[in-house]
Amino acid sequence: MNKGDIVKGRITNIKSYGAFVKVEDKYDGLIHISEVSDGYVRNIEDYLTVGDEVTVEVIKVEGDKISFSYKSQNKTGRKKRESTELKTGFRPLEDELKAWVDKYQKDDE
Numbered sequence: 001m002n003k004g005d006i007v008k009g010r011i012t013n014i015k016s017y018g019a020f021v022k023v024e025d026k027y028d029g030l031i032h033i034s035e036v037s038d039g040y041v042r043n044i045e046d047y048l049t050v051g052d053e054v055t056v057e058v059i060k061v062e063g064d065k066i067s068f069s070y071k072s073q074n075k076t077g078r079k080k081r082e083s084t085e086l087k088t089g090f091r092p093l094e095d096e097l098k099a100w101v102d103k104y105q106k107d108d109e
Helices: 091-108
Strands: 006-015 018-023 027-030 053-062 065-069
Touching: 006 065, 027 053
Parallel strands: 027 065
Antiparallel strands: 006 018, 006 053, 018 027, 053 065
């Protein structure tokens, strides 16, 4: 197994810092949480589940420790931040307050 290889494996365990992958029933490695998605990953289990078959890229081999990247082979789109633009400020509250008070007083009668 060499850096840059694209391999298929199965998720065997998930921890808060990453997911463990078994490849060809003889290699074990880790997909670090930073290699799961380009976006922020709060919970790895939102992306991966024990037993999933995944295609990953080998990004580092140090002795018997292998690091994999899931995001390089499985592009997951980042959620776009929606911007909120305040157009009217607090004016509507001032305009609506009188109508709400009048309605409340009518309901009590």
